[in-house]
Amino acid sequence: MTRLRLAVPTLVSLFAALVFGVLLLLVVGAPPFEALSLLVEGSFGSASKISATLLAWSPLLLASAGLVITFAAGLWNIGVEGQVIMGAIAASWVARVVPGPGWVVVPGTILAGAIGGAVWALLAGFLKTHGGVHEIFGGLGLDFVAAGIATYLVIGPWKRAGVASTSGTDIFRQEAWMPEFQAFGVGWPVVPVLLGLASVALVWVLLRGTLFGLRLKSVGNNSYSSFLLGIPTNRYLLGAFALGGALAGIAGTVQVTAFHHKLVPAISGGYGFLAILVVLLAGFSAALVAPIALFFVAISVGSTQLDLRLGLDSAFGGVLQGVIVLFVMFGGAFAARRASWSRSTQEEP
Amino acid sequence: MALEIRDIHKYFGPVRASDGVSFTIESGTLHGILGENGAGKSTLMKILSGFYEADSGEVVLDGEVLDLRSPADAIEAGIGMLHQDPLVFLPFSVLDNFVLGSPGGIHLDRSEAQSELARVSADLGFHFDPAVAAGDLTVGERQQLAITRLMWLGAKVLIFDEPTTGISATQRVQLFTTLKRLAQDGLIVLFVSHKLEEVEELCDSVTVIRQGKVVYEADMPVPSETLVAEMFGKIFVQEDHASIETGAPLLVCRDLVLDEGTTHIEALDFEIASGEVVGLAGLEGSGQRTLLRACAGLIDPTGGTLTVDGTDLTGASYRDHLHAGVHYLPAGRLEEGLVEGISIAEHLVLVSDDASFFIDWKKAEEVATKEIDEYSIKGRPDSNAETLSGGNQQRLLLAMIPDEVRLLLLEHPTRGLDVESAAYVWTRLLERRERGTSIMFASADLDELLRYSDRIVVFFGGDIFAVRDAAETDGEELGYLIGGKERV
Numbered sequence: 045m046t047r048l049r050l051a052v053p054t055l056v057s058l059f060a061a062l063v064f065g066v067l068l069l070l071v072v073g074a075p076p077f078e079a080l081s082l083l084v085e086g087s088f089g090s091a092s093k094i095s096a097t098l099l100a101w102s103p104l105l106l107a108s109a110g111l112v113i114t115f116a117a118g119l120w121n122i123g124v125e126g127q128v129i130m131g132a133i134a135a136s137w138v139a140r141v142v143p144g145p146g147w148v149v150v151p152g153t154i155l156a157g158a159i160g161g162a163v164w165a166l167l168a169g170f171l172k173t174h175g176g177v178h179e180i181f182g183g184l185g186l187d188f189v190a191a192g193i194a195t196y197l198v199i200g201p202w203k204r205a206g207v208a209s210t211s212g213t214d215i216f217r218q219e220a221w222m223p224e225f226q227a228f229g230v231g232w233p234v235v236p237v238l239l240g241l242a243s244v245a246l247v248w249v250l251l252r253g254t255l256f257g258l259r260l261k262s263v264g265n266n267s268y269s270s271f272l273l274g275i276p277t278n279r280y281l282l283g284a285f286a287l288g289g290a291l292a293g294i295a296g297t298v299q300v301t302a303f304h305h306k307l308v309p310a311i312s313g314g315y316g317f318l319a320i321l322v323v324l325l326a327g328f329s330a331a332l333v334a335p336i337a338l339f340f341v342a343i344s345v346g347s348t349q350l351d352l353r354l355g356l357d358s359a360f361g362g363v364l365q366g367v368i369v370l371f372v373m374f375g376g377a378f379a380a381r382r383a384s385w386s387r388s389t390q391e392e393p
Numbered sequence: 394m395a396l397e398i399r400d401i402h403k404y405f406g407p408v409r410a411s412d413g414v415s416f417t418i419e420s421g422t423l424h425g426i427l428g429e430n431g432a433g434k435s436t437l438m439k440i441l442s443g444f445y446e447a448d449s450g451e452v453v454l455d456g457e458v459l460d461l462r463s464p465a466d467a468i469e470a471g472i473g474m475l476h477q478d479p480l481v482f483l484p485f486s487v488l489d490n491f492v493l494g495s496p497g498g499i500h501l502d503r504s505e506a507q508s509e510l511a512r513v514s515a516d517l518g519f520h521f522d523p524a525v526a527a528g529d530l531t532v533g534e535r536q537q538l539a540i541t542r543l544m545w546l547g548a549k550v551l552i553f554d555e556p557t558t559g560i561s562a563t564q565r566v567q568l569f570t571t572l573k574r575l576a577q578d579g580l581i582v583l584f585v586s587h588k589l590e591e592v593e594e595l596c597d598s599v600t601v602i603r604q605g606k607v608v609y610e611a612d613m614p615v616p617s618e619t620l621v622a623e624m625f626g627k628i629f630v631q632e633d634h635a636s637i638e639t640g641a642p643l644l645v646c647r648d649l650v651l652d653e654g655t656t657h658i659e660a661l662d663f664e665i666a667s668g669e670v671v672g673l674a675g676l677e678g679s680g681q682r683t684l685l686r687a688c689a690g691l692i693d694p695t696g697g698t699l700t701v702d703g704t705d706l707t708g709a710s711y712r713d714h715l716h717a718g719v720h721y722l723p724a725g726r727l728e729e730g731l732v733e734g735i736s737i738a739e740h741l742v743l744v745s746d747d748a749s750f751f752i753d754w755k756k757a758e759e760v761a762t763k764e765i766d767e768y769s770i771k772g773r774p775d776s777n778a779e780t781l782s783g784g785n786q787q788r789l790l791l792a793m794i795p796d797e798v799r800l801l802l803l804e805h806p807t808r809g810l811d812v813e814s815a816a817y818v819w820t821r822l823l824e825r826r827e828r829g830t831s832i833m834f835a836s837a838d839l840d841e842l843l844r845y846s847d848r849i850v851v852f853f854g855g856d857i858f859a860v861r862d863a864a865e866t867d868g869e870e871l872g873y874l875i876g877g878k879e880r881v
Contacts, residue, residue: 255748258739266732272723273732273743273793274715 057375061368068363074354083361086349087342091228099233099303100313100341103128103295105240107319108326108333109247110161110291115328116251117284118264123168123183124292125316126190127161131293132300133194134160136213136307139220139300140202146219153220153297154239161293162286164190169285173278179285187316195309202307212308222302236298241334243291248330260284292316318344321369327376340365394420394455396550396581401450403436403605410436411447412605418583418598420549423576425596425613426585429624429676429837429875433605434585438552441583442474443467454550473543474552479535483528487521491542513545517571533564540571550581557591558655558678558854569595587624587676589617589876621872625839639847640667643702643831644688644800650696653683656855660697663850665800665831670823672842672863673835675852675875681835683855685802688833689721690714702799718799724808726786731778737761737789738774744793764792769817784814791821801825803834807841819845839868853877 069076087097107124114121121127135153142152164186171182195210202213224231251257262270263280271277299311322340326332347361396418403411410433418424428434439445441452443464452459452472459470467473481490492506507523514521519537527535536556543551553572557565572595576582586592592599593614601609601623609623642664649661658680665671673681686692688699690711698707701717709717723729731740738761742748745760761774768788772781781789787810794801806822807815823845826832836842842849846863851874859874873880 253751253754255742255750255752258735258742258752262732262735262739262743265734266728268729269732270743271711272721272729274712275743276712 054372054375057371058368060375061364061371064367064371065364068360068367072356074350074356079350079354079356079360082349082353083343083346086346088346092230093345095230095232097338097341097345098237100345101338102233102236102240102302103298103313103315104319104322104337104341105334106243106295106298107292107315108322108337109240109243109330110288110295111319111323112247112251112326112328112330112333113260113291114165114284114288115323116257116264117260117281118267119172119281119284119288120180121165121168121183121285121288122180122320123165123186124288124319125312125314126183126187127164127289127292128296128299128312128316129187129190129194130164131157131161131296132307132311133190133197133296134293135297136197136202136216136300139216140213142220144219146221146223149220150222150235150301153301154294157293157295157297158290159293161289161291161296163289165285165289165292166282169282173281191309191312194307194311198307198309210309212304212306215306216301220301221305222298224302233302236302239294239298243294244330244334247291251330256280256283292319295319318365321365325369325372394549394579394581396420397451397453398437398441399451399453401437401440401452402448403440403445404448409605411440411450414450414602414605414607416600416607416610418581420581421576421579423572423582423584423595423597425592425599426583426602427587427589427592427599427620427624428602429587432602432624434602435554436605437602438474438554438583438585441467441472441550442552443472444474468543468546468548471547471549472552473546473548473550475536475539475543475554475556477555477558479532479539481527481530481535481538483526485527486523487525487527487530487538488523490527490538491523491545509545510541514541517541517544517574531560531564533560533568536560536564536568537571540575548580550583551575552583552585554585555587556584557586557588587876589620589873589878592620593617617873617878618869621869621876624876625868625872639669640829643667643669644833645700646697647700648697649687649694649699651680651683651687651692652695653686653692656680656683658683658856661857665833667799667829667831668826669847670826670832670834670845672846672849673833673852674839674842674849674871675835675858677837679852680855680857681852682804684852685721685804685833685835688714688800689719689802691721718795718797719802720794720798720800721802722790722794722804722806724804726783726790727779730790731786733779734777736775736777737765737770737772737781740778740789740793744795746795768792768821784810787814787818791818794825798825798830801830801832801834803832805836806834807836807838815841839871842871843868851875 066076069079086093088094107128111121111124134156138152138156139149142149168179168182168186171177172179198213199208199210204214222235225234251261259275260280263275263277267277295315296311299313300307304311318340322333322337326336343361343365347358350356350360351358399415401411401414414437426434436445440447443461443466446462452461454470454472461467461470482493488503488507488510491510510521510523517540519541521538527538530538556568560568572582572584584592584596596613598612599615600607601620603624603626644665646661646663649658651658673684675681683692687694690706690709690713693708698705700706701719704717706714706717727733738757741761741764742752742757758774765772765774768791770785770788770792772785778786778789807818810818822832843863849861849863849866849871850857851859851871853875854877858877870880
């Protein structure tokens with residue numbers, strides 16, 4: 045019953061967002077149904093397109109799973125973008141300096157990404173628990189610092205031999221790449237997708253079946269009550285930051301070792317911020333993250349076709365994603381408000 | 394000019410905060426509004442000052458029915474309210490606070506405002522430096538600033554809500570002089586208080602409110618005992634006191650000094666024996682919560698020592714207190730006790746001491762079913778805390794108290810509960826005292842204090858005013874003591 049009551053406004057909102065998107069396309073003078081079908085074709089139209097969509101899905105899954113953890117603890121981990129970047133930087137370092145075969149280097153880059161992201165998240169965490177800096181401001185500041193470090197490395201110490209260019213560092217040697225599996229004439233990102241799905245499963249299990257998850261949820265819903273119940277709230281907040289940051293950091297690893305194969309300044313691909321939208325749309329539930337993230341990357345990947353075929357800027361995909369989230373959140377708030385109106389006529393305010 | 398209140402009703406769900414209140418106050422009167430906590434004084438004043446809209450009834454000023462939908466409406470109509478904590482923006486200057494909220498457009502004429510401030514404050518006999526930050530003023534001066542501002546805005550009715558809380562004795566004298574002058578100048582001054590002495594000293598007439606109704610109106614002076622009786626109602630049945638053999642001292646306070654906000658408790662020497670029940674009486678904010686929170690380890694004492702069961706806990710953390718067997722149950726069940734969005738079973742897992750990393754949900758459900766049955770909680774293991782009624786939330790909180798607890802600290806353990814639930818809560822609590830647990834609880838319900846305590850500590854104005862054996866006192870005496878007076 046409650047499930048249904050939650051689902052109906054979401055579906056109505058999704059429909060409204062779609063209508064709004066169609067209107068938007070009409071305003072810019074594009075044929076709306078052709079544009080929408082191009083979105084689908086651009087993301088799932090061929091084996092190589094499906095593979096590209098799956099490769100983009102993986103870091104978004106990882107970053108989203110990390111955010112589900114921090115949201116469960118009641119944290120607005122806006123610093124996720126910086127955590128992806130620091131994960132990418134740490135993984136790049138390992139890819140550049142650690143010798144040896146792939147089965148040594150690749151796990152090394154994953155571990156390094158996790159550590160890089162976790163350290164960066166813990167910085168925001170300590171700023172919050174020990175410095176009284178709200179995680180939104182601390183995280184946002186650290187996002188800029190991380191982006192700055194990435195750019196500095198690319199045009200500074202890690203610049204390509206002879207040329208300093210923002211197009212990135214030298215390509216890593218092949219052993220450091222995440223292996224692909226060849227089928228249907230294209231390479232498939234099996235490892236990234238498994239990492240992404242495993243992160244979502246891990247978070248789902250943690251939050252559903254463990255004492256850690258339950259305490260985290262308790263701290264997130266009411267940290268003062270939790271403190272009075274004897275839960276060390278700061279330790280749990282920092283734990284959530286560390287775990288969320290580690291998953292975001294692995295998303296960074298995927299970006300450098302499976303997609304770019306080098307470090308570039310805009311290494312995060314905006315997946316951190318996009319993950320915030322995904323998790324908001326998923327209503328903070330780990331189970332819903334996977335399909336919603338897939339839907340979102342499909343829009344992102346597919347929208348490149350709009351540029352090629354209709355001359356529409358591919359930013360339209362981002363506009364559509366934003367509109368969907370706004371509509372769904374508005375719909376949710378509206379439903380909640382109506383529920384509280386009908387309650388307040390029976391109960392004390 | 395007269396202020397007329399006609400048949401005001403205001404319900405919060407089943408709670409009748411104002412239940413048909415009517416009275417009239419003539420101009421030039423300093424009128425006292427008396428009533429114990431929760432009697433409905435504040436609700437009525439908030440209706441007058443536009444913070445709440447009444448469900449029905451009228452406020453009439455000078456023959457005109459007022460349409461009060463917001464504080465701005467009230468001020469425009471000439472009704473101004475001074476809150477217990479003067480609503481002053483501390484980082485802003487005196488002048489900025491003065492002009493804040495004044496009607497008018499975007500343009501702000503500071504020099505004109507400054508001369509207005511000087512004029513109005515001189516009329517009232519106050520003096521301000523307009524450039525000083527409001528945060529540097531004393532609470533008394535902030536009140537003066539707020540009065541100046543309301544007078545400048547043309548207030549004809551001034552409401553003072555417990556204005557003597559947290560100000561010095563000299564400032565009190567000054568405030569009273571101001572109030573008398575304002576009344577003499579033809580204003581209607583409403584003085585809301587629970588302090589008998591102040592009302593007796595100051596007011597020309599008085600209205601006593603109890604349970605949302607006007608129960609008494611008179612011109613002063615009126616004998617104190619009449620006011621006490623009307624405030625608290627009569628009937629305090631002294632039941633057979635279930636006295637119990639108490640043991641060795643469990644909680645020992647020596648020269649304890651506590652500071653929290655305006656509360657200052659000086660050199661408290663106090664013991665609670667094992668198995669003893671101590672009730673803390675007094676109006677809300679008189680210091681009971683401070684003592685409870687200090688004993689729970691949430692406030693560090695500024696002096697003295699605090700020992701529980703022989704362990705020195707002075708300055709120890711809240712968690713250390715928990716481990717020493719101290720358990721604190723604050724008044725806000727859903728704010729500082731339970732967690733919204735978490736079920737009964739999950740709450741019990743959170744407090745269980747043998748929970749494993751992977752939660753055994755089957756076992757958790759069994760435990761929850763057992764506790765639900767034992768504590769007669771109306772709910773299912775998967776019911777979230779916020780869906781339970783107040784009484785069932787309290788039962789769940791009781792179920793969450795660890796078995797080996799030594800000292801239980803409770804705030805308003807039965808507030809808002811029906812009679813049956815309240816009795817049930819106490820049955821369960823008293824079972825624990827038989828096992829040697831000591832209980833200290835704050836309550837506004839004199840009946841509850843008398844019925845369940847061995848000793849009653851009365852707080853007044855942020856300090857301990859009196860300590861009585863429950864068996865040797867009665868509701869009438871407590872009424873006096875709570876109002877800050879010894880029985881004559």
